[in-house]
Amino acid sequence: MKLPERFIFRYQKIIPDFDFFLKSLEKKLKIYIRVNSLKANKKDIEEIAEKYDCEPLSFYPYAFKLKSERDEFSIGNTLEHFLGYIYVQDMASMIPPIVLEPKKYEKVLDLTAAPGSKTTLISALMENTGLVVANDINIDRLKALTGNIDRMGCLNVVITNLHGERFGNLFFEYFDKVLLDAPCSSEGTINKNYEVLNHWSEFYINKMAKIQKNLIVSAFKSLKKEGILVYSTCTFAPEENEGVIDFLLNKYDNAIIEEINISGIKTCPGITEWEGFNRNELKKCIRIYPHYNECEGFFICKIKKV
Numbered sequence: 001m002k003l004p005e006r007f008i009f010r011y012q013k014i015i016p017d018f019d020f021f022l023k024s025l026e027k028k029l030k031i032y033i034r035v036n037s038l039k040a041n042k043k044d045i046e047e048i049a050e051k052y053d054c055e056p057l058s059f060y061p062y063a064f065k066l067k068s069e070r071d072e073f074s075i076g077n078t079l080e081h082f083l084g085y086i087y088v089q090d091m092a093s094m095i096p097p098i099v100l101e102p103k104k105y106e107k108v109l110d111l112t113a114a115p116g117s118k119t120t121l122i123s124a125l126m127e128n129t130g131l132v133v134a135n136d137i138n139i140d141r142l143k144a145l146t147g148n149i150d151r152m153g154c155l156n157v158v159i160t161n162l163h164g165e166r167f168g169n170l171f172f173e174y175f176d177k178v179l180l181d182a183p184c185s186s187e188g189t190i191n192k193n194y195e196v197l198n199h200w201s202e203f204y205i206n207k208m209a210k211i212q213k214n215l216i217v218s219a220f221k222s223l224k225k226e227g228i229l230v231y232s233t234c235t236f237a238p239e240e241n242e243g244v245i246d247f248l249l250n251k252y253d254n255a256i257i258e259e260i261n262i263s264g265i266k267t268c269p270g271i272t273e274w275e276g277f278n279r280n281e282l283k284k285c286i287r288i289y290p291h292y293n294e295c296e297g298f299f300i301c302k303i304k305k306v
């Protein structure tokens with residue numbers, strides 16, 4: 001795999017053990033599954049774990065890593081998948097809903113939700129109670145979202161097709177929890193899909209950062225006082241990660257970053273200094289790197305409205 005020179009120049013400064021990181025991008029990806037707690041009982045979980053030769057993950061009792069070499073296609077074609085007992089989802093992608101900690105009977109917004117990997121986990125964590133509003137701008141991706149919500153038996157989800165930027169004014173201080181799993185340059189998925197590199201440029205990164213800043217303002221406005229907003233991306237670019245959080249904190253002095261504790265995963269602290277920002281609290285954000293965890297790269301920040 002040939003990485004753009006500017007990519008290497010940027011990230012060798014911030015990604016620890018950079019040679020190890022580069023080597024890890026060549027490795028075959030592990031497959032992770034999530035057993036659907038809305039459908040599976042204890043016995044089903046044990047049977048699935050045995051049948052698919054799974055290893056449990058420590059941060060969520062329904063999350064597993066497949067020990068054997070399979071591909072996403074073969075697991076996606078099983079009866080358990082078809083019936084909504086399992087969802088194939090990268091380990092890192094399960095973390096934002098876990099950090100959000102949605103509770104039973106809460107009102108939760110998933111602002112950019114399709115195809116629903118995180119929405120369906122949020123719904124399961126809420127045990128099918130309360131309200132989850134799953135929004136996405138892209139009508140084609142909403143079809144996949146609808147399919148996944150049906151398959152997983154999520155009854156507490158309402159789907160909307162709006163520009164995410166509108167929620168802050170339409171639903172001002174309405175939600176207990178908001179997830180913004182933002183559209184991004186997807187650099188963290190290059191170990192899964194090299195084509196991400198075809199449109200990689202710093203221009204594109206900056207373009208995404210502008211969209212993310214508008215979305216995070218809307219997400220924060222739609223959040224109740226004392227509510228929690230989780231911002232996540234699957235990219236390494238500081239402009240799209242800590243830079244967006246710094247922008248929010250400059251705009252709202254009632255936004256504070258909370259610590260994130262997640263067991264069994266090696267996380268790195270957020271970057272505190274880059275072109276355009278210098279803020280010590282940003283180290284409370286977490287970066288999940290593929291070479292330390294055999295998963296996609298992710299950035300997660302937990303914000304409280306005080």
Ligand SMILES: C[S@@+](CC[C@H](N)C(=O)[O-])C[C@H]1O[C@@H](n2cnc3c(N)ncnc32)[C@H](O)[C@@H]1O
Pocket residue numbers: 093111112113114115116117118119135136137138141162163164165181182183184
């Ligand atoms: C990273 S993906 C979300 C993945 C999803 N959270 C999941 O885990 O399955 C980002 C999504 O944002 C949507 N999107 C992009 N711009 C948007 C906007 N302005 N308002 C709402 N959704 C938007 C895209 O269509 C895409 O589905």
